[in-house]
Amino acid sequence: MRRRLVTVLLPVALLAGCGVPVDDAPRPVSAPPGVVPSRTGTATADPDGRVDETLCFVREDGLAAVTRRVDGVSGVDSHLQHLLAGPDPAERDRGLATALPGTITVAGATVAGSLVTVDVREAGEETGRSDDVLAFGQIVCTLTQRPEVDSVSFRRDGQPLEVPRADGSLSALPLTAADYRPLLRR
Incomplete structure (x- = not known):
C-alpha cells in the first residue's frame, strides 16, 4: 500500500515543481526577434505583398466605399493621394465619382497618434x-x-477649419466616419 501511495504521489510532486515561477512584480518582456506585424494597412498582405485599401467615393448623392488591391501598405499621404486621384475607369463605369477636385484643395496631412490633420487650401x-x-x-x-x-x-x-458634417452642421473638432454615416451607401 505504501509503495502504491509513493508511486501515485511522486509524479504529482514532480509535476508540481514544473510550474512557472511567480514574480512579486511585473517584469518587462522583449519583442521576439524578426519582423513584428504593424497596425498600418487595412488588411493582411497576399504572398505577393498586395493589400486591400479602402477609398470612399461619391455615388449619386452619397458616399460609397470601394476596396482596391495595392502594392504594399501605403502611408497616410499615399492613401490620401490615391483618393485624390479619383475613381479608376472601372469604378467610374459602376457610377462612382469624386467631389474633391474643385471643392477643396488638399495641401498635405500630418499624423499625431490616431488623429490625422489634413491641411487644405x-x-x-x-x-x-x-x-x-x-x-x-x-x-x-x-x-x-x-x-x-x-x-x-x-x-x-494653420487654423482649425470648420467643415460640414452629414447633418449640415459645422465642426472644427476631429471627425469620424460616424459624422457621415447618413451619407454612406452600400
Whole structure:
C-alpha cells in the first residue's frame, strides 16, 4: 500500500515543481526577434505583398466605399493621394465619382497618434461645385478606414477649419466616419 501511495504521489510532486515561477512584480518582456506585424494597412498582405485599401467615393448623392488591391501598405499621404486621384475607369463605369477636385484643395496631412490633420487650401472661386459635405466626407471616411486612424481634423493656414458634417452642421473638432454615416451607401 505504501509503495502504491509513493508511486501515485511522486509524479504529482514532480509535476508540481514544473510550474512557472511567480514574480512579486511585473517584469518587462522583449519583442521576439524578426519582423513584428504593424497596425498600418487595412488588411493582411497576399504572398505577393498586395493589400486591400479602402477609398470612399461619391455615388449619386452619397458616399460609397470601394476596396482596391495595392502594392504594399501605403502611408497616410499615399492613401490620401490615391483618393485624390479619383475613381479608376472601372469604378467610374459602376457610377462612382469624386467631389474633391474643385471643392477643396488638399495641401498635405500630418499624423499625431490616431488623429490625422489634413491641411487644405481655398478652392478657386469659379469651381462650380457645392458638395463640400461629400468632399470632406470622402476624406474622413477614407482615412478612418485605416486601423491606426480614429479621427480626422482639418485646418487652413494653420487654423482649425470648420467643415460640414452629414447633418449640415459645422465642426472644427476631429471627425469620424460616424459624422457621415447618413451619407454612406452600400
